[in-house]
Amino acid sequence: MIRISIDVMGGDYGPEATIAGAARVTEYLPNIYFLFYGLEETVKPVLKKYPCLASISCFCPTESYTRMDEKPSQALRNGRGKSSMWHAIEAVKNGEADVCISAGNTGALMAMSYFCLKMMAEAERPGIAGIWPTLRSESIVLDIGATIGASANQLVDFAVMGAGMFRALYHTEKPSVGLLNVGVEEVKGLYAIKKAGMILREVQLEGLEYKGFVEGNDIGKGTVDVVVTEGFSGNIALKTAEGTARQIGEILNSAMRSSFFSSLGYFLSRGAFRTLKHKMDPDRVNGGVLLGLNGIVIKSHGSANADGFASAIRIGYTMVHNGLLKKITADLRRFHQNKQTLFYKEDKATENEKII
Amino acid sequence: MIRISIDVMGGDYGPEATIAGAARVTEYLPNIYFLFYGLEETVKPVLKKYPCLASISCFCPTESYTRMDEKPSQALRNGRGKSSMWHAIEAVKNGEADVCISAGNTGALMAMSYFCLKMMAEAERPGIAGIWPTLRSESIVLDIGATIGASANQLVDFAVMGAGMFRALYHTEKPSVGLLNVGVEEVKGLYAIKKAGMILREVQLEGLEYKGFVEGNDIGKGTVDVVVTEGFSGNIALKTAEGTARQIGEILNSAMRSSFFSSLGYFLSRGAFRTLKHKMDPDRVNGGVLLGLNGIVIKSHGSANADGFASAIRIGYTMVHNGLLKKITADLRRFHQNKQTLFYKEDKATENEKII
Numbered sequence: 100m101i102r103i104s105i106d107v108m109g110g111d112y113g114p115e116a117t118i119a120g121a122a123r124v125t126e127y128l129p130n131i132y133f134l135f136y137g138l139e140e141t142v143k144p145v146l147k148k149y150p151c152l153a154s155i156s157c158f159c160p161t162e163s164y165t166r167m168d169e170k171p172s173q174a175l176r177n178g179r180g181k182s183s184m185w186h187a188i189e190a191v192k193n194g195e196a197d198v199c200i201s202a203g204n205t206g207a208l209m210a211m212s213y214f215c216l217k218m219m220a221e222a223e224r225p226g227i228a229g230i231w232p233t234l235r236s237e238s239i240v241l242d243i244g245a246t247i248g249a250s251a252n253q254l255v256d257f258a259v260m261g262a263g264m265f266r267a268l269y270h271t272e273k274p275s276v277g278l279l280n281v282g283v284e285e286v287k288g289l290y291a292i293k294k295a296g297m298i299l300r301e302v303q304l305e306g307l308e309y310k311g312f313v314e315g316n317d318i319g320k321g322t323v324d325v326v327v328t329e330g331f332s333g334n335i336a337l338k339t340a341e342g343t344a345r346q347i348g349e350i351l352n353s354a355m356r357s358s359f360f361s362s363l364g365y366f367l368s369r370g371a372f373r374t375l376k377h378k379m380d381p382d383r384v385n386g387g388v389l390l391g392l393n394g395i396v397i398k399s400h401g402s403a404n405a406d407g408f409a410s411a412i413r414i415g416y417t418m419v420h421n422g423l424l425k426k427i428t429a430d431l432r433r434f435h436q437n438k439q440t441l442f443y444k445e446d447k448a449t450e451n452e453k454i455i
Numbered sequence: 456m457i458r459i460s461i462d463v464m465g466g467d468y469g470p471e472a473t474i475a476g477a478a479r480v481t482e483y484l485p486n487i488y489f490l491f492y493g494l495e496e497t498v499k500p501v502l503k504k505y506p507c508l509a510s511i512s513c514f515c516p517t518e519s520y521t522r523m524d525e526k527p528s529q530a531l532r533n534g535r536g537k538s539s540m541w542h543a544i545e546a547v548k549n550g551e552a553d554v555c556i557s558a559g560n561t562g563a564l565m566a567m568s569y570f571c572l573k574m575m576a577e578a579e580r581p582g583i584a585g586i587w588p589t590l591r592s593e594s595i596v597l598d599i600g601a602t603i604g605a606s607a608n609q610l611v612d613f614a615v616m617g618a619g620m621f622r623a624l625y626h627t628e629k630p631s632v633g634l635l636n637v638g639v640e641e642v643k644g645l646y647a648i649k650k651a652g653m654i655l656r657e658v659q660l661e662g663l664e665y666k667g668f669v670e671g672n673d674i675g676k677g678t679v680d681v682v683v684t685e686g687f688s689g690n691i692a693l694k695t696a697e698g699t700a701r702q703i704g705e706i707l708n709s710a711m712r713s714s715f716f717s718s719l720g721y722f723l724s725r726g727a728f729r730t731l732k733h734k735m736d737p738d739r740v741n742g743g744v745l746l747g748l749n750g751i752v753i754k755s756h757g758s759a760n761a762d763g764f765a766s767a768i769r770i771g772y773t774m775v776h777n778g779l780l781k782k783i784t785a786d787l788r789r790f791h792q793n794k795q796t797l798f799y800k801e802d803k804a805t806e807n808e809k810i811i
């Protein structure tokens with residue numbers, strides 16, 4: 100049985116998307132159980148619409164919910180022990196749920212998860228891993244914005260965690276890993292990235308294959324399965340890609356309506372556009388996964404509809420099913436042991452000074 | 456008369472693209488004069504094909520040329536005083552040319568330009584400014600990879616220089632400027648970016664309008680005329696956008712060939728695809744402009760054809776015509792004076808420590 104706790108109130112559409120999404124996955128995911136957290140008066144009427152959920156879920160009413168515009172510190176102060184988001188996360192901490200999913204306020208979700216679940220002993224810093232549609236299939240990119248800057252050790256932790264997530268989702272034995280940089284030559288880039296590359300090359304790991312540096316255009320190509328970067332560049336890359344896709348969509352859309360022939364052409368080739376939309380659809384691979392904590396928390400896009408939210412649930416389900424957390428913990432532990440036997444000095448002071 | 460020195464040997468196609476590009480612009484740019492630098496045996500035969508250039512150019516044979524695979528330090532050692540790239544840059548230094556254009560090795564071009572022309576007294580660090588096609592029209596993004604990391608002062612210098620370039624190219628009196636960040640709220644992001652935002656807000660400048668922080672997806676939207684960032688994120692953003700555009704192009708291309716109807720649809724709507732191609736064409740706005748040096752140097756895409764190279768020449772011509780260098784120098788000087796009267800402490804040690 101896989102138990103999923105859901106902050107029903109989160110996201111632009113609240114229960115209409117989150118509960119509908121949960122109902123949708125019951126069609127194809129067996130042995131699933133939901134813990135729904137939210138305001139009674141809002142959630143109950145929506146729950147009634149989905150009788151299929153009655154026997155495989157329980158509803159836990161909460162006092163409040165975390166609003167989309169609350170600052171992380173404010174959300175933590177107001178919501179601790181009270182809000183639907185807090186309770187959904189706490190269910191993972193208390194072992195009542197295996198994974199928590201929310202489409203709510205990202206900053207608040209990160210702050211509450213960090214505060215409630217705490218860091219894994221094996222990792223230094225949390226990261227958000229996103230699934231990126233590529234020409235080959237899909238890649239995992241992390242960190243896409245949990246924190247800013249990262250030392251070499253933290254980048255290596257991201258590599259190990261990202262590879263673990265890729266294995267759990269796609270059953271690849273040795274996912275390929277690249278470090279995002281401004282050139283593929285070993286001499287280029289930030290000190291932390293170069294050192295992380297050196298560590299990954301020398302401490303050979305069973306669970307991943309380090310391929311060296313990759314550049315921004317390699318992400319969309321799918322050159323590697325896992326792209327590792329610190330949260331600032333990761334976030335810039337993600338949003339720039341989204342912006343470019345939207346820009347192309349809008350130009351094409353207005354160009355297609357500009358004449359009778361192009362409109363007719365659009366009509367005839369709409370299957371091709373559906374393929375494009377499907378392949379680039381953020382809802383299809385919806386879900387930023389918070390890694391590095393003592394529990395798995397997934398952030399769905401705030402604008403996700405029922406299908407999008409269902410996709411976040413599917414990702415969480417698959418990862419729990421494949422024992423992601425245990426695998427990551429074991430990988431990190433093994434990696435740190437290997438590293439120590441290679442006598443790497445972990446002088447954190449020097450590390451931090453040289454972040455750039 | 457606007458005098459343009461060209462490293463004829465640079466780029467994937469050498470003289471076949473660079474000289475052909477020069478010939479092309481003579482059709483619409485008056486009062487232009489070219490100084491061509493390159494190997495005699497390679498350049499002479501190509502020059503003969505373009506009699507229109509005979510009276511408005513001179514050819515200066517050089518001993519060698521800078522290869523695409525040379526490292527910057529190597530290129531500087533081998534090429535100093537000898538290569539076509541060096542001589543083209545030196546022509547600007549000696550006042551024989553107003554702007555230098557090369558499609559050659561980027562690292563070498565930057566190193567030679569920096570070494571030969573030296574930094575402006577008013578700027579701390581060079582930046583490469585790129586022209587980015589947007590939904591609104593075009594924006595300038597800098598730095599897209601000259602250096603890594605930037606202090607608050609350096610980011611502000613980029614803002615002033617980028618706005619100067621925008622005014623010189625697009626005749627907008629007060630271009631809007633945004634700082635690239637991971638959120639638009641004032642509390643988010645790196646220390647250097649937050650401080651740069653504070654300086655830009657307080658030291659109000661005649662030549663630009665500071666609009667606050669922008670995110671990756673704002674670049675393609677054209678939210679602001681000038682997007683300011685340090686070279687690492689700028690380069691990641693640029694390459695990620697290029698990668699995404701190529702990814703969408705490839706998916707659409709193969710989807711359009713997948714059935715008879717979609718192929719027919721493509722045929723009917725090919726005008727719309729031409730519009731898209733034109734709007735997103737990197738050749739149309741080809742040219743990374745090195746700013747902050749005592750002279751203007753433009754890097755054309757290595758893969759630019761004659762049209763692409765012509766577009767880099769046109770950008771250089773327009774900027775010289777509108778007195779870019781003098782304007783930027785005056786702007787920077789005025790800005791630093793304003794800043795001093797506002798008693799900003801320029802404690803560089805603190806700055807550098809807090810880059811992240």
